[in-house]
Amino acid sequence: MESRRQVGERVRRTEDARLLTGRALFVDDVRLDGMLHVAFLRSQHAHARLTGVDATAARARPGVVAVYTAADLGDYWRPGPLLVPPPPIAGLVFNACTQVPLAKEKLRHVGEPMAMVVAESRYLAEDALDDIVVEAEPLPAVVDLEAALAKGAPRVHEHLPSNLAAHAVQRKGDYARAKQRAHTVIKRRFRYDRGASAAIENRAVAAQWDPRAEELTVWDTTQAPIPIRNGLAQLLGLLESQVRVVAPFVGGGFGPKIMMYYPEEVLVPWAAMKLGRPVKWTEDRQENFFATTQERGQIHDAEITLDQSGKILGVRDVFLHDTGAYDPYGLTVPINSQCTLLGPYEIPNYESEFTAVFTNKTIVTPVRGAGRQHGVFVIERLLDFAAKELGIDRAEIRRRNLLRRDQFPFNNEILFQDSAPLTYDSGDYEPALDQALELIDYHRFVREEQPRLRTAGRHVGIGIV
Amino acid sequence: MTVEPGGRVRLATGVGTQGQGHFTAFAQIVAEVLGVDVADVHVITGDTREFHWGTGTFASRGAVVAGSACQAAALRVREKILELASHELEASKADLVLAGGSVHVRGDPGAGITLGALAVKANPLRGAVRPGTEPGLEATAYFGPDRGSTASGVHAMLVEVDPETAQVEIRRYVVVHDCGRVINPMIVDGQIHGGVAHGIGNAFYEQLVYDEDGQLLNASFMDYLLPTATDVPRVETAHRETPSPLNPMGAKGVGEAGAIPTGALFAQAVEDALGRTGLEICEIPLSPSRLFELIEEAR
Numbered sequence: 001m002e003s004r005r006q007v008g009e010r011v012r013r014t015e016d017a018r019l020l021t022g023r024a025l026f027v028d029d030v031r032l033d034g035m036l037h038v039a040f041l042r043s044q045h046a047h048a049r050l051t052g053v054d055a056t057a058a059r060a061r062p063g064v065v066a067v068y069t070a071a072d073l074g075d076y077w078r079p080g081p082l083l084v085p086p087p088p089i090a091g092l093v094f095n096a097c098t099q100v101p102l103a104k105e106k107l108r109h110v111g112e113p114m115a116m117v118v119a120e121s122r123y124l125a126e127d128a129l130d131d132i133v134v135e136a137e138p139l140p141a142v143v144d145l146e147a148a149l150a151k152g153a154p155r156v157h158e159h160l161p162s163n164l165a166a167h168a169v170q171r172k173g174d175y176a177r178a179k180q181r182a183h184t185v186i187k188r189r190f191r192y193d194r195g196a197s198a199a200i201e202n203r204a205v206a207a208q209w210d211p212r213a214e215e216l217t218v219w220d221t222t223q224a225p226i227p228i229r230n231g232l233a234q235l236l237g238l239l240e241s242q243v244r245v246v247a248p249f250v251g252g253g254f255g256p257k258i259m260m261y262y263p264e265e266v267l268v269p270w271a272a273m274k275l276g277r278p279v280k281w282t283e284d285r286q287e288n289f290f291a292t293t294q295e296r297g298q299i300h301d302a303e304i305t306l307d308q309s310g311k312i313l314g315v316r317d318v319f320l321h322d323t324g325a326y327d328p329y330g331l332t333v334p335i336n337s338q339c340t341l342l343g344p345y346e347i348p349n350y351e352s353e354f355t356a357v358f359t360n361k362t363i364v365t366p367v368r369g370a371g372r373q374h375g376v377f378v379i380e381r382l383l384d385f386a387a388k389e390l391g392i393d394r395a396e397i398r399r400r401n402l403l404r405r406d407q408f409p410f411n412n413e414i415l416f417q418d419s420a421p422l423t424y425d426s427g428d429y430e431p432a433l434d435q436a437l438e439l440i441d442y443h444r445f446v447r448e449e450q451p452r453l454r455t456a457g458r459h460v461g462i463g464i465v
Numbered sequence: 466m467t468v469e470p471g472g473r474v475r476l477a478t479g480v481g482t483q484g485q486g487h488f489t490a491f492a493q494i495v496a497e498v499l500g501v502d503v504a505d506v507h508v509i510t511g512d513t514r515e516f517h518w519g520t521g522t523f524a525s526r527g528a529v530v531a532g533s534a535c536q537a538a539a540l541r542v543r544e545k546i547l548e549l550a551s552h553e554l555e556a557s558k559a560d561l562v563l564a565g566g567s568v569h570v571r572g573d574p575g576a577g578i579t580l581g582a583l584a585v586k587a588n589p590l591r592g593a594v595r596p597g598t599e600p601g602l603e604a605t606a607y608f609g610p611d612r613g614s615t616a617s618g619v620h621a622m623l624v625e626v627d628p629e630t631a632q633v634e635i636r637r638y639v640v641v642h643d644c645g646r647v648i649n650p651m652i653v654d655g656q657i658h659g660g661v662a663h664g665i666g667n668a669f670y671e672q673l674v675y676d677e678d679g680q681l682l683n684a685s686f687m688d689y690l691l692p693t694a695t696d697v698p699r700v701e702t703a704h705r706e707t708p709s710p711l712n713p714m715g716a717k718g719v720g721e722a723g724a725i726p727t728g729a730l731f732a733q734a735v736e737d738a739l740g741r742t743g744l745e746i747c748e749i750p751l752s753p754s755r756l757f758e759l760i761e762e763a764r
Binding site: 010243362 | 479482484486496497500503504510511516517518520522523524611612613614615617619620621622624625626627628636642643645646651660663671672673675676678680686689691701703705707710711714720721724725726727728732734735736737738740745746747748749750
């Protein structure tokens with residue numbers, strides 16, 4: 001006799017009682033004796049040469065315990081790690097430029113931290129930000145992706161010859177040949193712009209050094225406490241067993257709280273050790289808009305070729321990807337876009353080329369979907385336009401191109417971001433399409449309901465992807 | 466994973482939690498294998514003191530990776546329970562049943578032994594560890610799949626658009642999704658609902674607007690439009706299960722799924738609603754004002 005079935009049941013969430021009654025621990029709930037509070041002085045410029053940060057007056061303000069600039073960090077100042085090295089795509093160009101704890105000679109996006117004030121309260125710390133004198137010479141900002149690659153464009157990273165962060169081409173089959181056989185070719189330009197992850201809880205870090213036990217405890221809103229523990233141990237010269245990282249309840253992650261080694265994440269524990277007192281920083285919402293990573297800026301020039309029946313012969317896509325001021329997360333996002341464009345369809349010939357571009361904007365790392373949205377948007381829109389052109393129903397053109405159940409595992413040949421060929425393990429797509437059509441009553445809507453509503457002057461539409 | 470002398474099961478995992486329902490889903494996996502109540506599985510996440518290895522929660526990997534490791538640990542603990550209980554109850558393992566937090570011989574539920582009592586017996590403080598055995602009803606297990614499993618789904622939507630104001634009302638939103646074996650349909654529904662809400666924001670409300678000097682113009686919730694409860698419709702979901710062969714549970718990821726196709730769907734449905742030749746939506750995010758411009762351009 002087997003145990004009672006539990007997997008598959010609608011069991012009520014056991015954590016909710018704690019969450020709903022306010023008894024769950026979040027990082028900002030951590031309050032310790034003698035705790036100090038942090039505010040960061042952040043760049044107002046998107047792009048500038050930083051020539052001086054004078055914290056003399058801030059240090060003299062009552063209640064201020066310490067002010068750190070890049071110069072005060074000594075050996076601790078070093079760029080963050082490259083979190084995800086790119087996969088071995090032939091001919092790949094990748095320029096790694098990871099974020100720094102405090103800006104030293106150059107400011108590369110609005111919100112980039114330049115100085116850290118540690119004070120007896122957050123109020124005092126924020127007041128002291130006004131005492132810091134910054135000398136910066138503004139430079140023209142790199143914002144538009146195409147202008148960023150133009151000859152003579154200002155460079156985000158001056159040691160590189162251009163703002164090109166990466167370039168990759170992946171191919172499957174022979175697109176050019178497929179195009180020769182095409183009945184229909186459709187080409188469009190697609191734009192996908194940035195949004196915020198907008199988690200309900202902003203980031204926060206609290207740290208306490210216990211000199212008797214020689215142990216560092218860090219409470220962090222990270223999605224990846226173990227990598228952060230390992231990284232901090234290495235940075236601070238401690239054993240991994242001397243560092244405890246606790247990610248308690250976290251109010252939404254969505255990607256930007258992955259193992260970033262954000263400046264704040266690296267500096268707060270360091271300051272706690274240096275000062276021998278607990279230190280806490282909680283991001284406010286405005287900081288979150290500038291200092292927490294974002295996603296989704298891409299421009300695609302995409303082309304689909306089909307035969308008369310609506311079967312896809314091939315797709316060619318060339319796109320620009322905005323990686324922001326630094327690229328610590330490698331190429332996860334643009335490679336996801338490149339791979340996910342193939343979707344649930346059989347696309348025998350595919351050519352995809354992307355250029356990742358440095359801009360003077362907040363760093364781009366995965367946000368829920370991690371680049372997949374763009375690929376899906378491009379292929380689904382191309383199919384919509386193809387359906388219109390060929391006079392085929394939108395659902396039908398999809399059905400004709402879906403992978404069949406007996407085609408799995410299905411190898412899409414191009415490399416995925418995990419460095420292995422993009423292979424779908426299993427799936428059964430057509431019944432899912434049928435079920436969705438049935439649930440939304442697609443055919444009846446298109447045949448009867450929509451014409452009736454149109455006559456009544458109402459604009460009601462249906463979508464299926 | 467450890468069965469404690471009180472009979473409760475302590476489970477620690479390297480992943481952190483940001484609201485996904487890990488405490489419940491992982492407990493369900495363990496409860497099923499050990500025949501205990503979900504409430505008796507105490508889950509600890511995100512504390513490096515409690516678990517040494519792992520990466521974290523992202524890429525829709527919690528259920529697939531940590532969930533499979535939880536199941537593997539539970540199966541090992543189950544084996545230890547059966548081994549010890551077989552000795553205690555003088556019965557063959559094949560005849561033992563785990564249910565209600567106890568082990569008993571099939572057909573004789575009255576004469577069982579609780580997991581707590583077995584845990585006490587497995588504790589070497591109370592007696593020598595027999596050669597070839599380990600103390601404690603505990604196990605540590607890991608899981609690493611060959612590669613990611615591929616979830617899939619179909620989204621459908623009915624929208625009404627007012628062509629004069631570009632106001633969009635979502636009248637129905639249907640998601641048929643397949644994330645392989647579903648551990649908890651309610652949690653999966655929640656993941657889908659949250660994802661769709663994110664997707665709707667991404668499609669029609671949320672856009673970070675930078676000016677030519679690289680200044681972000683809408684860095685507050687006064688200016689950055691988030692969808693609210695009144696903008697997000699009831700999402701009707703249907704679960705399909707095509708188990709993944711890449712992990713023992715057949716699970717596939719779901720955390721990101723809801724957010725991914727929404728932009729494409731929104732563009733198609735809005736275009737269909739307006740029914741204007743010449744109107745092609747090739748950009749996301751839209752906004753009420755941007756849609757208004759596109760409608761005007763197509764007039």
